[in-house]
Amino acid sequence: MPHFKSQKDDRPYSPPKPLYEQVKSYVLKNMESGEWPAYFQLPSEHTLVREMGISRMTIHRALRELTQAGYLERIQGVGTFVAAPKKQPKTLELREIEDVISGHGGRHQCDVHFLQEEPIEKDAAALMAMTPGKGVYRSYFVHRDNGLPVMLEDRYVSPQFMPEYLEMEFTHMTADTHLSRKFALLSHSHVIQAAVSNAEINHFLELEATTACIVINRKSWLGEDVVSAARLVFPGNRIQLT
Amino acid sequence: MPHFKSQKDDRPYSPPKPLYEQVKSYVLKNMESGEWPAYFQLPSEHTLVREMGISRMTIHRALRELTQAGYLERIQGVGTFVAAPKKQPKTLELREIEDVISGHGGRHQCDVHFLQEEPIEKDAAALMAMTPGKGVYRSYFVHRDNGLPVMLEDRYVSPQFMPEYLEMEFTHMTADTHLSRKFALLSHSHVIQAAVSNAEINHFLELEATTACIVINRKSWLGEDVVSAARLVFPGNRIQLT
DNA sequence: GAGTGGTCTAGACCACATT
DNA sequence: ATGTGGTCTAGACCACTCT
Numbered sequence: 001m002p003h004f005k006s007q008k009d010d011r012p013y014s015p016p017k018p019l020y021e022q023v024k025s026y027v028l029k030n031m032e033s034g035e036w037p038a039y040f041q042l043p044s045e046h047t048l049v050r051e052m053g054i055s056r057m058t059i060h061r062a063l064r065e066l067t068q069a070g071y072l073e074r075i076q077g078v079g080t081f082v083a084a085p086k087k088q089p090k091t092l093e094l095r096e097i098e099d100v101i102s103g104h105g106g107r108h109q110c111d112v113h114f115l116q117e118e119p120i121e122k123d124a125a126a127l128m129a130m131t132p133g134k135g136v137y138r139s140y141f142v143h144r145d146n147g148l149p150v151m152l153e154d155r156y157v158s159p160q161f162m163p164e165y166l167e168m169e170f171t172h173m174t175a176d177t178h179l180s181r182k183f184a185l186l187s188h189s190h191v192i193q194a195a196v197s198n199a200e201i202n203h204f205l206e207l208e209a210t211t212a213c214i215v216i217n218r219k220s221w222l223g224e225d226v227v228s229a230a231r232l233v234f235p236g237n238r239i240q241l242t
Numbered sequence: 243m244p245h246f247k248s249q250k251d252d253r254p255y256s257p258p259k260p261l262y263e264q265v266k267s268y269v270l271k272n273m274e275s276g277e278w279p280a281y282f283q284l285p286s287e288h289t290l291v292r293e294m295g296i297s298r299m300t301i302h303r304a305l306r307e308l309t310q311a312g313y314l315e316r317i318q319g320v321g322t323f324v325a326a327p328k329k330q331p332k333t334l335e336l337r338e339i340e341d342v343i344s345g346h347g348g349r350h351q352c353d354v355h356f357l358q359e360e361p362i363e364k365d366a367a368a369l370m371a372m373t374p375g376k377g378v379y380r381s382y383f384v385h386r387d388n389g390l391p392v393m394l395e396d397r398y399v400s401p402q403f404m405p406e407y408l409e410m411e412f413t414h415m416t417a418d419t420h421l422s423r424k425f426a427l428l429s430h431s432h433v434i435q436a437a438v439s440n441a442e443i444n445h446f447l448e449l450e451a452t453t454a455c456i457v458i459n460r461k462s463w464l465g466e467d468v469v470s471a472a473r474l475v476f477p478g479n480r481i482q483l484t
Numbered sequence: 485g486a487g488t489g490g491t492c493t494a495g496a497c498c499a500c501a502t503t
Numbered sequence: 504a505t506g507t508g509g510t511c512t513a514g515a516c517c518a519c520t521c522t
Contacts, residue, residue, distance in 0.1 A: 018510060032427055032464070044488060055512045057299075060489080068310075076489045077519035085423055090430045090460070092334040176332075188332045194436045194454040194478025212436040212454040212478075218332070236436025236454075260491060286507060297493045302508080318508045319500035 019054050023062035026052075031071065031082055042072070042080040094190065094216070097143050097151050098174060106145040110171050113140040113204065117159070117166065124156055127219070127229045137165045139175065142204050149205040155230040161222065175228070176220075183222055191217040197235070205235050212236040261296055265304035268294075273313065273324055284314070284322040336432065336458070339385050339393050339474075340416060348387040352413050355382040355446065359401070359408065366398055369461070369471045379407045381417065384446050391447040397472040403464065417470070418462075425464055433459040439477070447477055454478040 017025070030036040043051065048059045063080055066072045074080045101108040120128065120136040130136060137157040142149050155175055157165045161183075168178055180186055193215045197207055216232040259267070272278040285293065290301045305322055308314045316322045343350040362370065362378040372378060379399040384391050397417055399407045403425075410420055422428055435457045439449055458474040 020510080028427070038426060046487080055514095057492095057513090058511060060491090061510095063489090074489060075520085077487080077521075079488060082426075085426045090336040090418075090432070092336055092432045092434065094332045094334055190332070190334045192334065192434070192456065194456040194476070196438065196454045212438045214434065214436040214456065234436070262491080288506080297495095299494090299511095300492060302510090303491095305508090316508060317501085319502075319506080321507060 019058050020062040020065070023048070023052065023054065023059055024066055027062070027066060028071070036082050038082050038085050040082045042082070044079065096174060096176060098177070101143075101145045101150070107147075109144040109147070110174065111142045111144070112170055113142060115139045115166055115170075120156070124229070128156055128158060128226050130158070135159055137162070139165075139170070140204075141170060141175070143174075150234065152201060152204050152233040153230055154233075155228060157228045158226065161225070161227045175230070179220055179228060183227065186227065187221045189219045189221065193217070194236075195233075197233075201233055205233070207235060261300050262304040262307070265290070265294065265296065265301055266308055269304070269308060270313065278324050280324050280326055282324045284324070286321065338416060338418060340419075343385075343387045343392070349389075351386040351389070352416065353384045353386065354412055355384060357381045357408055357412075362398070366471070370398055370400060370468045372400070377401055379404070381407075381412070382446075383412060383417070385416075392476065394443060394446050394475040395472055396475075397470060399470045400468065403467070403469045417472070421462055421470055425469065427464060428469065429463045431461045431463065435459070436478075437475075439475075443475055447475070449477060 027036075027042070036042065042048075042063075045056055045059050045063065048054070049056050052059070063072060063074065067074050067080075071083055072080055073083050095103075098108045116138060117135050118138050119133045120130055122132045124130075124136065125132040125134070128136065137159055139153070139155045139157070141153040141155070143151040143153065153175070157175070159165070162179070168175075170178075195213055195215050197205070197211045197213050201207065201213065202210070213236055214234040216234070218230045218232060219226055220228045220230075269278075269284070278284065284290075284305075287298055287301050287305065290296070291298050294301070305314060305316065309316050309322075313325055314322055315325045337345075340350045358380060359377050360380050361375045362372055364374045366372075366378065367374040367376070370378065379401055381395070381397045381399070383395040383397070385393040385395065395417070399417070401407070404421070410417075412420075437455055437457050439447070439453045439455050443449065443455065444452070455478055456476040458476070460472045460474060461468055462470045462472075
């Protein structure tokens with residue numbers, strides 16, 4: 001039987017992990033090793049108190065936090081169980097272009113090619129859930145990493161939600177950041193495709209030849225309403241998403 | 243001054259919220275109303291104990307949970323503060339290929355082109371954190387949607403963690419699903435690139451001409467160890483990630 | 485009734501930061 | 504020295520489930 005409290009005594013210079021963290025590690029270790037498989041009923045709090053010599057509140061905190069994190073399931077009056085193998089969603093975090101660039105020490109710069117109000121075309125109207133022909137704000141940016149173009153941003157913005165869009169400053173803050181600042185509860189949906197560059201993309205991204213590009217279509221929602229829709233084009237040979 | 247404990251007495255039939263939940267609501271209400279703006283320093287635990295007539299452990303639990311949820315920031319020896327407006331990460335959920343296909347009513351099918359042990363080459367060894375030349379399991383699958391190839395899966399698997407890999411069945415369950423079933427605590431990291439198809443990819447995906455493809459490099463981790471690394475190639479004109 | 489988890493308390497000691 | 508948050512205890516009462 002291991003000594004759970006030993007760290008307090010014998011290693012005064014290694015920062016001792018809190019007891020509740022030790023309990024969490026102990027449980028996770030048993031889960032990793034396969035000792036406690038899915039649906040396994042853990043020893044009761046009272047049993048752990050006895051076996052580990054730790055007070056119930058501390059045991060309870062450890063188990064509660066593991067439950068909040070999704071590792072365990074607890075049923076009052078019944079017991080504590082290893083959670084069913086969660087079909088865990090594999091998520092990819094899309095970082096802001098500025099963060100990607102500054103993350104490897106690059107200098108971010110944004111060219112505004114145009115920024116205007118225009119009547120919205122049919123395709124974009126469907127995207128924005130607007131009626132075709134109504135006025136929409138449209139912007140065309142090229143983002144550069146130490147001068148090299150790494151992203152083309154073709155964006156529609158709803159005048160209703162962001163009437164000040166045409167007057168904003170984009171050289172030091174991206175449109176995405178502006179939107180997130182204004183609307184704390186903004187949510188996003190994405191569609192990712194691959195495509196080869198056409199003449200327009202080659203021109204704006206200063207590509208010499210046809211190149212494979214990642215295209216991210218991002219919609220930004222405020223509840224049921226679309227605030228903005230953007231097409232982000234990354235030349236595949238100059239950048240990778242991680 | 244409101245009576246925080248009153249629910250216990252006067253409303254025996256409405257389930258009284260736990261005290262720590264009441265404290266959390268109290269704090270959130272002050273944040274929402276603008277009374278406690280970003281960076282505002284909250285009353286100390288001791289002050290809240292006095293003002294609310296609730297024990298410190300309970301106050302502490304409420305503030306700790308709000309901190310874990312990102313609403314507050316706590317600095318030992320200094321105080322508790324309303325967190326800065328968080329710039330929320332934009333995440334993309336990568337669904338399993340089977341789910342994508344069955345999601346639009348397609349029939350998923352998986353061809354095993356090979357499944358063998360081989361000495362690991364230098365590049366792959368770095369990927370898997372193995373020593374070059376050691377044995378590794380390698381598989382080459384083509385996933386089809388109603389017969390049409392939609393993904394090439396080139397995968398390395400660590401024999402140490404999954405010695406049974408060569409004997410498994412992949413026509414009705416993907417390697418990813420097998421891995422997730424076996425290891426509940428598997429985590430993943432991804433790198434996404436765009437590339438044009440080469441002769442090999444054209445052959446396996448039955449492409450007529452050079453095509454832009456999305457390439458997802460997925461590493462599956464068990465703590466610090468790499469259990470598997472896969473290169474997933476999607477022809478950009480046949481599928482889109484969402 | 486016995487066993488489980490959920491909450492709460494009053495006090496304690498500690499690590500850390502500021503004055 | 505004072506005030507802050509971080510942890511831990513020993514015990515209590517409760518709600519719930521199962522037998």
